[in-house]
Amino acid sequence: MNFIFENNRNAAKELNGRLFAGERLLIMTGLLGFALAAITALYIGLNGAAVLPEGNLESAFSFNAALGVFILSIAAILPLSVCDSRKRALFRWVFMIGGLYSYAVETIQHFRGINPRYTKVGTIADSIFGYLFGLESLVIIVFTVLLAIPFFRKDRPVARPLLVLGIRYAFVSTMVAFAGGLWMIAGMSRYTGDAGNLIVLHGLGFHALQTLPLLGWLLERASSDGKIARRWIHAGSLAWTISILLIFIQTALGQTMFELTALPALTGVMLLVWLAFAALSVRRLLKSTGGAPLFNLLKDRGLSR
Missing domain, CATH: 1.20.140 (Butyryl-CoA Dehydrogenase, subunit A; domain 3)
Known part of the structure; x- marks a missing residue:
């Protein structure tokens, strides 16, 4: 039993030392941003960036690419946070769900010709999606701050x-x-x-x-x-x-x-x-x-x- 426990602990330690280790879902979420940016860029090349009345596909392109980079960066450093498996899973799902929602709102709304954040011509539903977009941004900020805390703690070993x-x-x-x-x-x-x-x-x-x-x-x-x-x-x-x-x-x-x-x-x-x-x-x-x-x-x- 002690041998099995020691092997499991060493395996967890190994995962906590390698970039991207165990974060396949976050990696896929980050890469999705690049795929959406590429599709948007292709559409811009064929049809232009403006979608009346408020849409701007250049904003969707830059947002998806930037968010993809950010999520991949989180996927890279999360294994070094020395968080236990439950906390890592919480961070993983918050960033993944937040990223997917952001991709969807930013991309779909711009293709519909609607400003995803501050629409002046959209429906009540569009405004609600925008408010949720802002709320989701605040959640990402809070969880990024929470993720930063373990990296500054002095009472934990640093691999x-x-x-x-x-x-x-x-x-x-x-x-x-x-x-x-x-x-x-x-x-x-x-x-x-x-x-x-x-x-x-x-x-x-x-x-x-x-x-x-x-x-x-x-x-x-x-x-x-x-x-x-x-x-x-x-x-x-x-x-x-x-x-x-x-x-x-x-x-x-x-x-x-x-x-x-x-x-x-x-x-x-x-x-x-x-x-x-x-x-x-x-x-x-x-x-x-x-x-x-x-x-x-x-x-x-x-x-x-």
């Missing part, structure tokens, strides 16, 4: 400390992105001031879930010195986080990020700093592996590495 360090920074950036999303919901628009566009803040903030864990993953695979690797992750992640905060300030001032003024220029510098550390991490990985095939470099073995 892959470099990767988890990047994930911690990514969640900080994600919270700023959520603030931008709530701002859009409250103002019923992505625009603010004379030229501010909250979608830039919202989108780039969420991309931290891919860019910042990447630093930890690369340096982990390169078997880098722990102190140096942590310094690089801190430096690159702080640069990214500062860029998000600068975008927040510029947007709050009602100004566009696409102008040659101080804040956008400094934002660009910070992003280049992150890119420099990412390039250095790739270089170190390639050097440490002696030019191993790309497939072997991309394969994530988790605790077995």
Whole structure:
């Protein structure tokens, strides 16, 4: 009995150390977003993006692709959360059901010519779907915050400390992105001031879930010195986080990020700093592996590495 129990515990530990392990449903949900984006792009190419009276298929395309990336990112990091099977299942189903509902409302309503959030010409049912869309967004925010908590707890063992360090920074950036999303919901628009566009803040903030864990993953695979690797992750992640905060300030001032003024220029510098550390991490990985095939470099073995 003890032998069986130990084997089961080791198997659970293994699943909690590999990216995407045990998250097939979330992976499929994320890939569905890319499939819907591809179908929408094909339709736009043949018929254009506008669907009267309110539909905009470009919005449906970008939303489905972005949500697909977000759900895949959650699928990747969920096994590292050290949550038990029940909590993991709860997170999995919340993100999966929320994603499916969001895909459906965003895509179907735009193809019908209805604004899925703030319709002025739709029926009462369309308005209800829009309100539920907003409620679903709040639920996703709450559960993302709940998912972040285990990564910051000090009383739990961390299987892959470099990767988890990047994930911690990514969640900080994600919270700023959520603030931008709530701002859009409250103002019923992505625009603010004379030229501010909250979608830039919202989108780039969420991309931290891919860019910042990447630093930890690369340096982990390169078997880098722990102190140096942590310094690089801190430096690159702080640069990214500062860029998000600068975008927040510029947007709050009602100004566009696409102008040659101080804040956008400094934002660009910070992003280049992150890119420099990412390039250095790739270089170190390639050097440490002696030019191993790309497939072997991309394969994530988790605790077995």
